Amino acid sequence: MNPESSSTPTQRLISRATLVSQGAEAAIYKGELHPPPIYPVPSGNRDHDSEPVLIKYRFHKQYRHPTLDASLTKSRVAGEARAIGRCLRAGVNVPGIRMVDLQEGVLAIEWINGKSVRFLLGGGAEGEEEVDEVHGDVVESEETDEAEEDPLKGYNITQDDIMQLIGTEIAKMHEADIIHGDLTTSNMMLRPPSAPDKSSELVLIDFGLAYTSTLVEDKAVDLYVLERAFASTHPASEPLFASVLKAYERQAGKDWKAISRRLDDVRLRGRKRSMVG
Amino acid sequence: MESFHYSQFSQEYSNVHIALFTNVTNATELRNRLVQASTMSGPEGDAERQAVDFAFIDATLICSTLHLKSAILNSVLAQAQGALRTKTVHSEILWNLNPTNNISEAIRRYGVSSSTTSLLVVRIGRPGDPATVQMQMSAVVSGDLSPTSRLAGITDWARVKKYYKILQQIDADPQKDIQRVHEIVVSSVSMKSVIV
Numbered sequence A: 001m002n003p004e005s006s007s008t009p010t011q012r013l014i015s016r017a018t019l020v021s022q023g024a025e026a027a028i029y030k031g032e033l034h035p036p037p038i039y040p041v042p043s044g045n046r047d048h049d050s051e052p053v054l055i056k057y058r059f060h061k062q063y064r065h066p067t068l069d070a071s072l073t074k075s076r077v078a079g080e081a082r083a084i085g086r087c088l089r090a091g092v093n094v095p096g097i098r099m100v101d102l103q104e105g106v107l108a109i110e111w112i113n114g115k116s117v118r119f120l121l122g123g124g125a126e127g128e129e130e131v132d133e134v135h136g137d138v139v140e141s142e143e144t145d146e147a148e149e150d151p152l153k154g155y156n157i158t159q160d161d162i163m164q165l166i167g168t169e170i171a172k173m174h175e176a177d178i179i180h181g182d183l184t185t186s187n188m189m190l191r192p193p194s195a196p197d198k199s200s201e202l203v204l205i206d207f208g209l210a211y212t213s214t215l216v217e218d219k220a221v222d223l224y225v226l227e228r229a230f231a232s233t234h235p236a237s238e239p240l241f242a243s244v245l246k247a248y249e250r251q252a253g254k255d256w257k258a259i260s261r262r263l264d265d266v267r268l269r270g271r272k273r274s275m276v277g
Numbered sequence B: 001m002e003s004f005h006y007s008q009f010s011q012e013y014s015n016v017h018i019a020l021f022t023n024v025t026n027a028t029e030l031r032n033r034l035v036q037a038s039t040m041s042g043p044e045g046d047a048e049r050q051a052v053d054f055a056f057i058d059a060t061l062i063c064s065t066l067h068l069k070s071a072i073l074n075s076v077l078a079q080a081q082g083a084l085r086t087k088t089v090h091s092e093i094l095w096n097l098n099p100t101n102n103i104s105e106a107i108r109r110y111g112v113s114s115s116t117t118s119l120l121v122v123r124i125g126r127p128g129d130p131a132t133v134q135m136q137m138s139a140v141v142s143g144d145l146s147p148t149s150r151l152a153g154i155t156d157w158a159r160v161k162k163y164y165k166i167l168q169q170i171d172a173d174p175q176k177d178i179q180r181v182h183e184i185v186v187s188s189v190s191m192k193s194v195i196v
Protein backbone atom coordinates (compact mmCIF):
# COMPACT_ATOMS: atom_id res chain seq x y z
CA MET A 1 0.00 0.00 0.00
CA ASN A 2 1.29 3.45 -0.83
CA PRO A 3 -0.01 5.43 2.15
CA GLU A 4 0.13 8.88 0.52
CA SER A 5 -2.13 7.79 -2.32
CA SER A 6 -4.41 5.78 -0.06
CA SER A 7 -7.88 7.13 -0.02
CA THR A 8 -8.72 8.69 3.31
CA PRO A 9 -7.55 11.78 5.23
CA THR A 10 -7.03 9.80 8.42
CA GLN A 11 -4.92 7.20 6.60
CA ARG A 12 -2.77 10.01 5.23
CA LEU A 13 -2.42 11.48 8.70
CA ILE A 14 -1.25 8.13 10.03
CA SER A 15 1.17 7.61 7.18
CA ARG A 16 3.02 10.78 8.28
CA ALA A 17 3.06 9.85 11.95
CA THR A 18 5.76 7.85 13.73
CA LEU A 19 4.99 4.32 14.83
CA VAL A 20 5.52 4.01 18.58
CA SER A 21 4.29 0.51 19.23
CA GLN A 22 2.48 -2.23 17.45
CA GLY A 23 0.07 -4.38 19.44
CA ALA A 24 -2.31 -7.17 18.47
CA GLU A 25 -5.36 -4.89 18.63
CA ALA A 26 -3.97 -1.49 17.78
CA ALA A 27 -0.99 0.36 16.38
CA ILE A 28 0.18 3.44 18.29
CA TYR A 29 1.62 6.48 16.52
CA LYS A 30 2.92 9.89 17.50
CA GLY A 31 1.72 12.54 15.09
CA GLU A 32 0.29 16.01 14.57
CA LEU A 33 -3.29 17.06 13.82
CA HIS A 34 -3.01 20.79 13.22
CA PRO A 35 -0.40 22.32 10.92
CA PRO A 36 1.48 25.54 11.70
CA PRO A 37 0.14 28.63 9.90
CA ILE A 38 1.13 29.29 6.28
CA TYR A 39 -0.01 32.91 6.70
CA PRO A 40 1.29 34.97 8.30
CA VAL A 41 4.57 33.12 7.92
CA PRO A 42 5.40 31.82 11.39
CA SER A 43 8.05 33.86 13.16
CA GLY A 44 9.49 30.88 15.00
CA ASN A 45 8.44 29.76 18.43
CA ARG A 46 4.78 30.78 18.39
CA ASP A 47 2.23 28.40 19.80
CA HIS A 48 0.31 26.99 16.87
CA ASP A 49 -1.61 24.13 18.47
CA SER A 50 0.71 21.65 16.85
CA GLU A 51 1.35 19.82 20.11
CA PRO A 52 1.89 16.14 19.30
CA VAL A 53 -0.92 13.64 19.66
CA LEU A 54 -0.99 9.92 20.24
CA ILE A 55 -2.91 8.15 17.51
CA LYS A 56 -4.38 4.79 18.42
CA TYR A 57 -5.32 2.95 15.26
CA ARG A 58 -7.45 -0.17 15.63
CA PHE A 59 -6.68 -1.68 12.25
CA HIS A 60 -8.84 -4.15 10.39
CA LYS A 61 -8.59 -7.73 11.66
CA GLN A 62 -8.46 -10.19 8.77
CA TYR A 63 -9.65 -13.05 10.96
CA ARG A 64 -12.95 -11.30 11.74
CA HIS A 65 -15.96 -10.95 9.50
CA PRO A 66 -15.74 -7.42 7.96
CA THR A 67 -19.14 -6.24 9.23
CA LEU A 68 -18.55 -7.59 12.72
CA ASP A 69 -15.02 -6.17 12.69
CA ALA A 70 -16.23 -2.70 11.73
CA SER A 71 -18.87 -2.58 14.43
CA LEU A 72 -16.57 -4.01 17.11
CA THR A 73 -13.90 -1.46 16.22
CA LYS A 74 -16.40 1.39 16.33
CA SER A 75 -17.74 0.39 19.71
CA ARG A 76 -14.22 0.01 21.16
CA VAL A 77 -13.07 3.40 19.92
CA ALA A 78 -16.29 4.99 21.14
CA GLY A 79 -16.05 3.19 24.47
CA GLU A 80 -12.49 4.32 25.07
CA ALA A 81 -13.37 7.93 24.17
CA ARG A 82 -16.42 7.93 26.43
CA ALA A 83 -14.47 6.56 29.38
CA ILE A 84 -11.83 9.26 28.93
CA GLY A 85 -14.56 11.90 28.66
CA ARG A 86 -16.15 10.73 31.89
CA CYS A 87 -12.79 10.76 33.66
CA LEU A 88 -12.14 14.33 32.52
CA ARG A 89 -15.45 15.46 33.97
CA ALA A 90 -14.66 13.70 37.23
CA GLY A 91 -11.32 15.51 37.45
CA VAL A 92 -9.25 12.35 36.92
CA ASN A 93 -5.93 12.98 35.18
CA VAL A 94 -6.21 11.41 31.73
CA PRO A 95 -5.04 12.52 28.28
CA GLY A 96 -7.51 14.83 26.52
CA ILE A 97 -9.27 13.71 23.35
CA ARG A 98 -8.17 15.34 20.09
CA MET A 99 -9.93 13.41 17.31
CA VAL A 100 -12.25 10.46 16.87
CA ASP A 101 -12.71 8.76 13.49
CA LEU A 102 -15.06 5.84 14.04
CA GLN A 103 -15.02 4.87 10.36
CA GLU A 104 -11.26 4.43 10.44
CA GLY A 105 -10.99 3.04 13.95
CA VAL A 106 -8.86 5.95 15.11
CA LEU A 107 -8.66 7.76 18.43
CA ALA A 108 -6.22 10.66 18.78
CA ILE A 109 -5.41 11.84 22.30
CA GLU A 110 -3.15 14.35 23.97
CA TRP A 111 0.48 13.26 23.99
CA ILE A 112 1.79 12.91 27.54
CA ASN A 113 5.39 13.97 27.84
CA GLY A 114 6.68 11.60 30.44
CA LYS A 115 7.45 8.00 31.25
CA SER A 116 5.39 5.04 32.36
CA VAL A 117 5.34 4.28 36.08
CA ARG A 118 6.63 0.84 35.17
CA PHE A 119 9.78 2.40 33.73
CA LEU A 120 10.16 4.87 36.58
CA LEU A 121 10.05 2.06 39.14
CA GLY A 122 12.88 0.34 37.31
CA GLY A 123 10.63 -2.28 35.73
CA GLY A 124 12.00 -1.52 32.28
CA ALA A 125 10.16 0.13 29.45
CA GLU A 126 7.31 -1.67 27.78
CA GLY A 127 8.77 -4.26 25.41
CA GLU A 128 12.12 -4.52 27.19
CA GLU A 129 10.70 -7.27 29.33
CA GLU A 130 11.16 -9.99 26.70
CA VAL A 131 14.77 -9.04 26.19
CA ASP A 132 15.52 -9.21 29.91
CA GLU A 133 13.79 -12.53 30.26
CA VAL A 134 15.89 -14.04 27.51
CA HIS A 135 19.00 -13.17 29.49
CA GLY A 136 17.36 -14.43 32.68
CA ASP A 137 18.88 -11.48 34.42
CA VAL A 138 16.14 -9.00 35.17
CA VAL A 139 17.32 -7.78 38.58
CA GLU A 140 20.93 -7.23 37.66
CA SER A 141 20.18 -5.25 34.50
CA GLU A 142 17.93 -3.01 36.54
CA GLU A 143 20.63 -2.35 39.07
CA THR A 144 23.09 -1.26 36.42
CA ASP A 145 20.43 0.98 34.90
CA GLU A 146 19.78 2.66 38.22
CA ALA A 147 23.44 3.14 38.87
CA GLU A 148 23.71 4.97 35.57
CA GLU A 149 20.91 7.41 36.20
CA ASP A 150 18.03 7.83 38.60
CA PRO A 151 14.90 7.50 36.43
CA LEU A 152 13.06 9.91 38.75
CA LYS A 153 15.53 12.68 38.04
CA GLY A 154 13.62 15.75 36.84
CA TYR A 155 10.32 14.60 38.33
CA ASN A 156 10.99 16.06 41.77
CA ILE A 157 9.16 13.20 43.42
CA THR A 158 9.80 10.06 45.48
CA GLN A 159 8.63 6.52 44.78
CA ASP A 160 6.25 6.78 47.69
CA ASP A 161 4.78 10.05 46.35
CA ILE A 162 4.07 8.26 43.08
CA MET A 163 2.26 5.47 44.93
CA GLN A 164 0.08 8.05 46.64
CA LEU A 165 -0.75 9.75 43.36
CA ILE A 166 -1.74 6.37 41.92
CA GLY A 167 -4.05 5.57 44.83
CA THR A 168 -5.67 9.00 44.71
CA GLU A 169 -6.23 8.95 40.95
CA ILE A 170 -7.76 5.45 40.96
CA ALA A 171 -10.03 6.35 43.87
CA LYS A 172 -11.25 9.45 42.00
CA MET A 173 -11.95 7.28 38.95
CA HIS A 174 -13.84 4.67 40.99
CA GLU A 175 -15.79 7.41 42.75
CA ALA A 176 -17.10 8.32 39.30
CA ASP A 177 -18.02 4.65 38.75
CA ILE A 178 -15.43 4.11 36.05
CA ILE A 179 -13.59 0.80 36.06
CA HIS A 180 -10.31 0.86 34.16
CA GLY A 181 -10.21 -2.86 33.40
CA ASP A 182 -6.46 -3.09 32.80
CA LEU A 183 -4.64 -1.36 35.65
CA THR A 184 -0.92 -1.99 35.34
CA THR A 185 2.10 0.21 35.92
CA SER A 186 2.46 0.46 32.12
CA ASN A 187 -0.95 2.06 31.91
CA MET A 188 -0.01 5.03 34.07
CA MET A 189 2.39 7.78 33.18
CA LEU A 190 4.10 10.46 35.18
CA ARG A 191 4.11 13.90 33.60
CA PRO A 192 7.09 15.95 34.86
CA PRO A 193 6.47 19.39 36.42
CA SER A 194 5.57 22.00 33.78
CA ALA A 195 7.32 24.71 35.81
CA PRO A 196 9.70 24.78 38.79
CA ASP A 197 6.88 25.60 41.22
CA LYS A 198 4.62 22.82 39.87
CA SER A 199 4.64 19.13 40.76
CA SER A 200 4.57 15.95 38.71
CA GLU A 201 1.19 14.57 37.72
CA LEU A 202 0.09 10.99 37.45
CA VAL A 203 -1.92 10.32 34.31
CA LEU A 204 -3.98 7.18 33.75
CA ILE A 205 -3.91 5.89 30.16
CA ASP A 206 -5.28 3.07 28.00
CA PHE A 207 -9.04 3.00 28.58
CA GLY A 208 -9.52 0.32 25.93
CA LEU A 209 -11.10 -2.07 28.45
CA ALA A 210 -12.81 0.50 30.65
CA TYR A 211 -16.49 0.40 31.54
CA THR A 212 -18.86 1.94 34.05
CA SER A 213 -20.07 0.12 37.11
CA THR A 214 -21.24 0.99 40.59
CA LEU A 215 -20.36 -2.46 41.92
CA VAL A 216 -17.92 -2.80 44.80
CA GLU A 217 -16.85 -6.11 43.26
CA ASP A 218 -15.69 -4.43 40.02
CA LYS A 219 -13.72 -1.80 41.90
CA ALA A 220 -12.08 -4.42 44.10
CA VAL A 221 -11.13 -6.53 41.09
CA ASP A 222 -9.67 -3.43 39.39
CA LEU A 223 -7.41 -2.96 42.44
CA TYR A 224 -6.56 -6.64 42.58
CA VAL A 225 -5.44 -6.61 38.94
CA LEU A 226 -3.07 -3.77 39.79
CA GLU A 227 -1.80 -5.59 42.86
CA ARG A 228 -0.94 -8.63 40.73
CA ALA A 229 0.73 -6.39 38.16
CA PHE A 230 2.88 -4.81 40.88
CA ALA A 231 3.86 -8.21 42.22
CA SER A 232 4.88 -9.53 38.82
CA THR A 233 6.81 -6.50 37.55
CA HIS A 234 8.34 -4.88 40.60
CA PRO A 235 10.49 -6.57 43.23
CA ALA A 236 9.51 -5.84 46.84
CA SER A 237 6.18 -4.49 45.69
CA GLU A 238 4.26 -5.00 48.96
CA PRO A 239 5.17 -1.74 50.69
CA LEU A 240 4.65 0.11 47.42
CA PHE A 241 1.17 -1.26 46.89
CA ALA A 242 0.29 -0.73 50.56
CA SER A 243 1.00 2.93 49.98
CA VAL A 244 -1.27 2.95 46.92
CA LEU A 245 -4.11 1.56 49.03
CA LYS A 246 -3.48 4.04 51.85
CA ALA A 247 -3.95 6.95 49.48
CA TYR A 248 -6.95 5.25 47.88
CA GLU A 249 -8.51 4.92 51.32
CA ARG A 250 -7.92 8.59 52.08
CA GLN A 251 -9.60 9.67 48.85
CA ALA A 252 -12.43 7.10 48.92
CA GLY A 253 -13.53 7.91 52.47
CA LYS A 254 -16.60 5.99 53.54
CA ASP A 255 -16.59 3.86 50.38
CA TRP A 256 -13.30 2.29 51.38
CA LYS A 257 -14.56 -0.17 53.95
CA ALA A 258 -16.71 -2.19 51.57
CA ILE A 259 -14.11 -2.12 48.80
CA SER A 260 -11.36 -3.19 51.17
CA ARG A 261 -13.40 -6.08 52.49
CA ARG A 262 -14.20 -7.18 48.97
CA LEU A 263 -10.54 -6.89 47.95
CA ASP A 264 -9.73 -9.41 50.69
CA ASP A 265 -12.36 -11.76 49.22
CA VAL A 266 -10.99 -11.35 45.73
CA ARG A 267 -7.45 -12.09 46.94
CA LEU A 268 -8.70 -15.24 48.65
CA ARG A 269 -10.46 -16.39 45.51
CA GLY A 270 -7.33 -15.66 43.50
CA ARG A 271 -5.20 -17.74 45.83
CA LYS A 272 -7.65 -20.66 45.77
CA ARG A 273 -7.74 -20.57 42.02
CA SER A 274 -3.97 -20.68 41.76
CA MET A 275 -3.83 -23.62 44.21
CA VAL A 276 -6.26 -25.60 42.10
CA GLY A 277 -4.02 -24.77 39.14
CA MET B 1 -6.18 36.39 10.15
CA GLU B 2 -4.29 33.12 10.10
CA SER B 3 -4.30 30.53 7.35
CA PHE B 4 -3.55 26.83 7.58
CA HIS B 5 -3.07 24.09 5.06
CA TYR B 6 -4.40 20.70 6.20
CA SER B 7 -2.58 18.53 3.71
CA GLN B 8 -4.41 15.33 4.70
CA PHE B 9 -7.54 16.72 3.02
CA SER B 10 -8.18 17.07 -0.69
CA GLN B 11 -7.62 20.50 -2.25
CA GLU B 12 -11.28 21.61 -2.29
CA TYR B 13 -11.26 21.99 1.47
CA SER B 14 -7.64 21.80 2.55
CA ASN B 15 -7.22 25.46 3.50
CA VAL B 16 -8.56 27.03 6.65
CA HIS B 17 -8.62 30.76 7.35
CA ILE B 18 -9.43 32.05 10.83
CA ALA B 19 -9.92 35.70 11.75
CA LEU B 20 -10.93 37.36 14.99
CA PHE B 21 -12.85 40.62 14.83
CA THR B 22 -13.39 42.67 17.98
CA ASN B 23 -15.53 45.79 18.47
CA VAL B 24 -17.91 44.51 15.82
CA THR B 25 -20.57 47.11 15.03
CA ASN B 26 -22.70 45.45 12.35
CA ALA B 27 -23.81 42.20 14.00
CA THR B 28 -27.52 42.87 13.51
CA GLU B 29 -27.14 43.70 9.81
CA LEU B 30 -24.85 40.73 9.32
CA ARG B 31 -27.37 38.42 10.92
CA ASN B 32 -30.17 39.73 8.71
CA ARG B 33 -27.94 39.45 5.68
CA LEU B 34 -27.23 35.79 6.44
CA VAL B 35 -30.92 35.02 6.82
CA GLN B 36 -31.75 36.76 3.54
CA ALA B 37 -28.87 35.20 1.62
CA SER B 38 -30.16 31.74 2.42
CA THR B 39 -33.50 32.40 0.70
CA MET B 40 -32.53 34.67 -2.21
CA SER B 41 -32.90 33.12 -5.66
CA GLY B 42 -31.20 33.60 -9.03
CA PRO B 43 -27.65 34.72 -9.75
CA GLU B 44 -28.06 37.52 -7.23
CA GLY B 45 -28.68 34.94 -4.53
CA ASP B 46 -25.63 32.93 -5.57
CA ALA B 47 -23.43 36.03 -5.45
CA GLU B 48 -24.78 36.99 -2.04
CA ARG B 49 -24.28 33.49 -0.64
CA GLN B 50 -20.73 33.54 -1.92
CA ALA B 51 -20.07 36.90 -0.26
CA VAL B 52 -21.05 35.51 3.13
CA ASP B 53 -19.67 32.00 2.62
CA PHE B 54 -17.98 31.83 6.01
CA ALA B 55 -18.68 30.43 9.44
CA PHE B 56 -19.49 33.33 11.78
CA ILE B 57 -18.94 32.37 15.39
CA ASP B 58 -19.55 34.25 18.62
CA ALA B 59 -15.97 34.48 19.93
CA THR B 60 -16.99 34.70 23.59
CA LEU B 61 -17.94 31.01 23.51
CA ILE B 62 -14.60 29.87 22.16
CA CYS B 63 -11.95 28.97 24.73
CA SER B 64 -8.89 28.74 22.49
CA THR B 65 -7.78 28.30 18.90
CA LEU B 66 -7.40 24.57 19.64
CA HIS B 67 -11.07 24.51 20.62
CA LEU B 68 -12.10 26.10 17.32
CA LYS B 69 -9.68 24.01 15.25
CA SER B 70 -11.06 20.83 16.82
CA ALA B 71 -14.52 21.74 15.55
CA ILE B 72 -13.06 22.63 12.15
CA LEU B 73 -11.20 19.32 11.90
CA ASN B 74 -14.39 17.37 12.65
CA SER B 75 -16.27 19.38 10.05
CA VAL B 76 -13.79 18.90 7.24
CA LEU B 77 -13.52 15.22 8.10
CA ALA B 78 -17.31 14.88 7.89
CA GLN B 79 -17.23 16.69 4.54
CA ALA B 80 -14.52 14.34 3.24
CA GLN B 81 -16.47 11.29 4.42
CA GLY B 82 -19.74 12.51 2.95
CA ALA B 83 -21.14 12.61 6.46
CA LEU B 84 -22.13 16.26 6.98
CA ARG B 85 -25.06 16.61 9.36
CA THR B 86 -25.79 20.16 8.26
CA LYS B 87 -25.97 21.90 4.87
CA THR B 88 -22.39 23.10 4.55
CA VAL B 89 -18.97 22.57 6.06
CA HIS B 90 -19.32 26.04 7.60
CA SER B 91 -22.60 25.36 9.39
CA GLU B 92 -21.09 22.05 10.44
CA ILE B 93 -18.57 23.98 12.56
CA LEU B 94 -21.43 25.49 14.59
CA TRP B 95 -22.99 22.05 14.97
CA ASN B 96 -19.67 20.68 16.23
CA LEU B 97 -19.29 23.49 18.75
CA ASN B 98 -22.63 22.81 20.39
CA PRO B 99 -22.85 19.83 22.75
CA THR B 100 -26.34 18.80 21.66
CA ASN B 101 -27.73 17.43 18.41
CA ASN B 102 -29.91 20.48 17.74
CA ILE B 103 -28.70 22.53 14.76
CA SER B 104 -30.96 25.55 15.27
CA GLU B 105 -29.83 25.71 18.89
CA ALA B 106 -26.22 25.55 17.68
CA ILE B 107 -26.78 28.51 15.36
CA ARG B 108 -28.66 30.48 18.02
CA ARG B 109 -25.94 29.93 20.62
CA TYR B 110 -22.74 29.95 18.60
CA GLY B 111 -23.65 32.03 15.55
CA VAL B 112 -23.99 35.82 15.18
CA SER B 113 -26.67 37.53 17.25
CA SER B 114 -27.55 41.20 17.49
CA SER B 115 -25.52 41.48 20.68
CA THR B 116 -22.32 39.97 19.22
CA THR B 117 -19.30 42.23 19.47
CA SER B 118 -16.49 39.69 19.10
CA LEU B 119 -16.63 37.45 16.10
CA LEU B 120 -14.56 34.58 14.75
CA VAL B 121 -14.81 34.20 11.00
CA VAL B 122 -13.75 30.95 9.32
CA ARG B 123 -13.42 30.04 5.66
CA ILE B 124 -12.70 26.51 4.54
CA GLY B 125 -11.75 26.16 0.89
CA ARG B 126 -9.15 25.65 -1.81
CA PRO B 127 -5.63 26.98 -1.51
CA GLY B 128 -5.68 30.62 -2.55
CA ASP B 129 -4.34 34.03 -1.68
CA PRO B 130 -4.93 34.67 2.05
CA ALA B 131 -4.94 38.43 1.45
CA THR B 132 -7.99 38.04 -0.80
CA VAL B 133 -9.84 36.02 1.80
CA GLN B 134 -9.01 38.59 4.44
CA MET B 135 -10.41 41.33 2.22
CA GLN B 136 -13.60 39.34 1.67
CA MET B 137 -13.97 38.95 5.44
CA SER B 138 -13.40 42.64 6.08
CA ALA B 139 -15.96 43.44 3.42
CA VAL B 140 -18.74 41.84 5.46
CA VAL B 141 -17.65 42.46 9.04
CA SER B 142 -17.23 45.95 10.49
CA GLY B 143 -14.82 45.65 13.37
CA ASP B 144 -11.17 45.47 14.34
CA LEU B 145 -9.23 42.58 12.89
CA SER B 146 -7.29 41.26 15.92
CA PRO B 147 -4.72 38.52 16.49
CA THR B 148 -6.41 35.25 17.53
CA SER B 149 -4.20 35.26 20.62
CA ARG B 150 -6.61 37.89 22.00
CA LEU B 151 -9.23 35.17 22.40
CA ALA B 152 -7.84 34.39 25.84
CA GLY B 153 -9.23 37.62 27.24
CA ILE B 154 -12.62 37.30 25.55
CA THR B 155 -13.95 33.90 26.61
CA ASP B 156 -17.11 33.94 28.72
CA TRP B 157 -16.30 30.92 30.89
CA ALA B 158 -19.59 30.99 32.78
CA ARG B 159 -21.58 30.50 29.58
CA VAL B 160 -19.18 27.88 28.26
CA LYS B 161 -19.64 25.94 31.49
CA LYS B 162 -23.39 26.32 31.35
CA TYR B 163 -23.69 24.91 27.83
CA TYR B 164 -21.34 22.05 28.63
CA LYS B 165 -23.16 21.39 31.90
CA ILE B 166 -20.02 21.72 33.98
CA LEU B 167 -21.79 22.58 37.19
CA GLN B 168 -19.21 22.00 39.87
CA GLN B 169 -15.74 23.27 40.41
CA ILE B 170 -13.32 20.55 39.34
CA ASP B 171 -10.14 21.92 40.88
CA ALA B 172 -9.78 24.09 43.98
CA ASP B 173 -7.09 26.13 42.21
CA PRO B 174 -8.98 28.56 39.91
CA GLN B 175 -6.26 28.54 37.26
CA LYS B 176 -6.24 24.74 37.16
CA ASP B 177 -10.02 24.69 37.15
CA ILE B 178 -10.06 26.75 33.95
CA GLN B 179 -7.53 24.35 32.42
CA ARG B 180 -9.79 21.44 33.32
CA VAL B 181 -12.84 23.15 31.84
CA HIS B 182 -10.86 23.91 28.69
CA GLU B 183 -9.83 20.26 28.42
CA ILE B 184 -13.39 19.02 28.90
CA VAL B 185 -14.64 21.38 26.19
CA VAL B 186 -11.89 20.57 23.66
CA SER B 187 -12.31 16.85 24.31
CA SER B 188 -16.10 17.04 24.07
CA VAL B 189 -15.88 18.77 20.70
CA SER B 190 -13.32 16.22 19.49
CA MET B 191 -15.55 13.31 20.50
CA LYS B 192 -18.78 14.88 19.24
CA SER B 193 -19.42 11.94 16.88
CA VAL B 194 -19.47 9.68 19.91
CA ILE B 195 -21.67 11.66 22.30
CA VAL B 196 -24.67 12.46 20.13
Ligand SMILES: Nc1ncnc2c1ncn2[C@@H]1O[C@H](COP(=O)(O)OP(=O)(O)OP(=O)(O)O)[C@@H](O)[C@H]1O
Residues within 6 Å of the ligand: A020, A021, A023, A024, A025, A026, A027, A028, A054, A056, A095, A109, A110, A111, A112, A113, A116, A126, A186, A187, A205, A206, A207, A208
Ligand atom coordinates in the same frame (compact mmCIF):
# COMPACT_ATOMS: atom_id res chain seq x y z
N1 LIG C 1 -1.22 9.83 25.83
C1 LIG C 1 -0.04 9.24 25.72
N2 LIG C 1 1.09 9.98 25.59
C2 LIG C 1 2.29 9.37 25.44
N3 LIG C 1 2.47 8.04 25.40
C3 LIG C 1 1.40 7.25 25.52
C4 LIG C 1 0.09 7.81 25.69
N4 LIG C 1 -0.80 6.80 25.77
C5 LIG C 1 -0.07 5.67 25.65
N5 LIG C 1 1.25 5.92 25.52
C6 LIG C 1 2.31 4.92 25.34
O1 LIG C 1 1.90 3.97 24.38
C7 LIG C 1 1.78 2.67 24.96
C8 LIG C 1 0.57 1.95 24.42
O2 LIG C 1 -0.61 2.69 24.68
P1 LIG C 1 -1.95 1.98 25.15
O3 LIG C 1 -1.65 1.19 26.38
O4 LIG C 1 -3.04 2.97 25.23
O5 LIG C 1 -2.23 1.04 23.91
P2 LIG C 1 -2.59 -0.49 23.84
O6 LIG C 1 -2.86 -0.78 22.40
O7 LIG C 1 -3.65 -0.81 24.80
O8 LIG C 1 -1.26 -1.15 24.20
P3 LIG C 1 -1.01 -2.38 25.15
O9 LIG C 1 -1.72 -3.52 24.54
O10 LIG C 1 0.49 -2.48 25.12
O11 LIG C 1 -1.54 -2.00 26.50
C9 LIG C 1 1.71 2.92 26.45
O12 LIG C 1 2.21 1.85 27.21
C10 LIG C 1 2.52 4.18 26.63
O13 LIG C 1 3.91 3.89 26.77
Ligand SMILES: [Mg+2]
Residues within 6 Å of the ligand: A186, A187, A206
Ligand atom coordinates in the same frame (compact mmCIF):
# COMPACT_ATOMS: atom_id res chain seq x y z
MG1 LIG D 1 -1.61 -0.41 27.48
